[in-house]
Amino acid sequence: MASETSANSASPENSDRSEQSDFPAGRSPHTFQVDLRGLVDLLSHHLYSSPRVYLRELLQNAVDAITARRAEQHDPPARIRLYADGGRLRIEDSGIGLTEADVHGLLATIGRSSKRDGEAGIASARADFLGRFGIGLLACFVVAAEIRVVSRSARTPGASPVEWCARDDGSYTVRTLPNDARPEPGTTVHLTARPGSGEWLAEERVLALARDFGSLLPYDVRVGEVPVTDLPAPWDRPYPGPAARRVALARHCHELFGFTPLDAIGLDLPLAGVRGVAYVLPSAVSPAQRAGHRVHLKGMLLTDRADELLPDWAFFVRCVVDTDSLRPTASRESLYADETLAAVREALGERIRQWLTGLAAGDPERLGEFLAVHHLGVKSLARHDGAMLRTMLPWLPFETTDGRLSLEEFARRHPVVHFTRTVEEFRQVAPIASAQGIGVVNGGYTYDAELVERLPGARPGAVVAELDADTVTAHLDSVDPEQELALGAFLAAARARLDPLGCDVALRAFHPLTVPALHLDDRSARHERARTEAEGQADELWAGILGSLRGSAPRARLVLNHLNPLVRRIGSLGSAELAGTATEALYGQALLMAQRPLRPADSALLNRAFLGLLEWAAPPVPPGHSPSDPQEDGR
Known part of the structure; x- marks a missing residue:
């Protein structure tokens, strides 16, 4: 049995829906016509940041298919294999598979998703799926001129394999195949490279992309015979002791981000559905510099530029996390800004606060090393957090007429803490004020004047006054x-x-x-x-x-x-x-x-x-x- 259809044609389901619609008398319904080449151009130039996402879509579909099968069967095989040679790529999975009706209803209808609520089949496992937008294999046309899918359903005993073959001009064919074409349930996807896109299907590139996207996936993924997954995640592995854990996480940070961190902060937040680690940068950065955090969604890398994951004041860390609670945007390359993301951001910020408080209480030497580099970030936090200001008062450094001191120490030396609002003002009066015994803090640096003004609230009895010309004179x-x-x-x-x-x-x-x-x-x-x-x-x-x-x-x-x-x-x-x-x-x-x-x-x-x-x-x-x-x- 073989049939050939245009992707512009209405599916039977769409036709049924149109017949049931209430159209005015004398008018007949029409279906939208889709220019597939134009849609592929839209995807490659506007929705996706790079053609590399094609491999994420393939892995995502394979993982979702295995998840769906595991929801219906006890302990089925869970493996994904990729093979590439530069001109072609093949990916095989042991997932739920598709029937011919699935192929017509899902693969051949643009925008149709197998993960919709109420849909038969793999919708039962929808909450565990990575993908939610039904774009699926369409993204592969960014690098492929032809997509061939051979699938055998695990849900229908005795079902024959079915082949769906589509080209980037919008045409596709569907036919059933002999049983030996796909002996076991699952799906195999074949891609044929578009002219000029062969590099994306090279084995070395495919392996690098697969490791980047899928290193935390819960199933056995390999490119040829080379493992892709590396579980458990470094932050979830058992270690002989805290020192060994720090060494291992430092090595992981260097491999992932290219720097050796000052410290690693665990981000295990079960209630927020987040597990991961925050690495403290070894050198100072500007508060305006947005950090690129890596976010995995159920093991699949969603983005490595999630600058909205942490509060703005936490610019001194780089994070890598795995979550099952956050929502992706339509392109699945960033996080959807909603109440859940806001709650997770606050929870992660609180975890970093706790780490700072713990250092102040139990490891002042490490805290000193941290503040020597990142005092600006802590000052930013202390502006709005009274408890953090009180905790950090003995540690945060300020430029004063007595040298570089904490506000706590400076307030003990001077009954009145004078401050200037600009560096220029401080430079005018510092030598003279010091000789006359006037204590002055340079409030011209970022956040310093605000913190000095908040000193009486954190240290009762402290007197603060802005220095003016009359006071000096x-x-x-x-x-x-x-x-x-x-x-x-x-x-x-x-x-x-x-x-x-x-x-x-x-x-x-x-x-x-x-x-x-x-x-x-x-x-x-x-x-x-x-x-x-x-x-x-x-x-x-x-x-x-x-x-x-x-x-x-x-x-x-x-x-x-x-x-x-x-x-x-x-x-x-x-x-x-x-x-x-x-x-x-x-x-x-x-x-x-x-x-x-x-x-x-x-x-x-x-x-x-x-x-x-x-x-x-x-x-x-x-x-x-x-x-x-x-x-x-x-x-």
């Missing part, structure tokens, strides 16, 4: 009023020179003596300066609006150090012009010492001050004198 020693009065002319000239830059001048005495001047400002001062600059460049309307926003924020200030010999010499200059130029030079030097970004006006000032000082140091040569004349110039 108040801790500096005042200059004797008579001495400051004697320098009144110099200070007036200095203030007049820096006023256009929105900067005041103050005279104080402070250590270290080597610092001639200190530039101080805060966020409010910078905002007011930016507003003033924008007002000067705006048209009349916007200038009026910006002018109405003028606040009472303090201006930036240049604090001159009266203890510094250079400042004293500048203050005694008789020339107001030279004193003003020297003040500009001190202002520019203070900005550079603070490593602040320079505005165009600041750069122009630096150039002007530099050239001005050169002119004072090398005056014009009087007429009649050569540049090498040793005669004094009268100054």
